[in-house]
Amino acid sequence: MTRHRLATASALLACSLALVAAAGSRWERVPAKDHARANPMAGQPGAAAAGELVYRDHCLACHKADARGDGRKRPSLRSDGLRKASDGDIEWFLRQGDLAHGMPSWSSLPAAQRWQVVAYLKSIQ
Ligand code: HEC
Numbered sequence: 040m041t042r043h044r045l046a047t048a049s050a051l052l053a054c055s056l057a058l059v060a061a062a063g064s065r066w067e068r069v070p071a072k073d074h075a076r077a078n079p080m081a082g083q084p085g086a087a088a089a090g091e092l093v094y095r096d097h098c099l100a101c102h103k104a105d106a107r108g109d110g111r112k113r114p115s116l117r118s119d120g121l122r123k124a125s126d127g128d129i130e131w132f133l134r135q136g137d138l139a140h141g142m143p144s145w146s147s148l149p150a151a152q153r154w155q156v157v158a159y160l161k162s163i164q
Contacts (some may be wrong), residue, residue, distance in 0.1 A: 065137070066120060068126045076127035081155045093152045097145065106163055112141055122164045126139025129157045 081122035094106070101113040108115040121129070133153050136144030145153055 042077070064120065065132060066124045066128045069131045073127050073131035076125075076130065078126035078130070078154050078157055080151070080158050081126065083158075086158040087153050087162040088122055088159075090152075090162075093148070093156045094159055097148070098156065101141075101154065106160070110134035116160055117163060121160060126161065128159050129160060130154060133157070 051111070078086075080090075093128040094102075096114075098106075102108055102116050124132075130153050133145040133148075133156070136142045136146075138144065
């Protein structure tokens with residue numbers, strides 16, 4: 040293989056790797072340290088109920104009262120993805136949001152409220 044061909048082949052390989060990474064689910068993109076983070080509210084009585092109130096205030100308008108989304112762009116939050124995601128995955132995503140696709144960032148909410156809403160989401164799977 041000439042040097043040029045080798046360069047082309049490795050450029051193609053890099054491109055396809057990048058595509059595979061982009062196609063990966065959002066939960067696969069969570070940094071390991073965030074993925075492993077435990078919910079400080081786990082096991083606290085009332086955490087999920089408090090999270091339900093946070094949900095009503097901030098999430099219900101888009102994800103709907105039953106958390107099944109609007110059947111269009113706002114996804115259901117009762118899903119395989121949410122069942123499999125760790126608490127840390129979900130809390131990370133809430134901080135990031137995905138503004139380009141219409142999901143706001145919740146980094147300005149107090150951390151305790153983010154973890155409560157994570158407890159709520161886990162409780163309804
Ligand atoms: C303005 C509408 C809107 C509000 C308010 C909103 N979301 Fe979202 N949410 C979205 C959209 C749109 C997506 C899909 C984004 C995408 O496709 O990347 C999403 C995605 C998600 C996901 C990822 C679901 C998955 O399976 O990939 C979670 C979890 C989530 N939202 C939780 C919440 C929580 C918790 C709140 C309240 C704190 C909230 N959202 C408030 C619009 C909203």
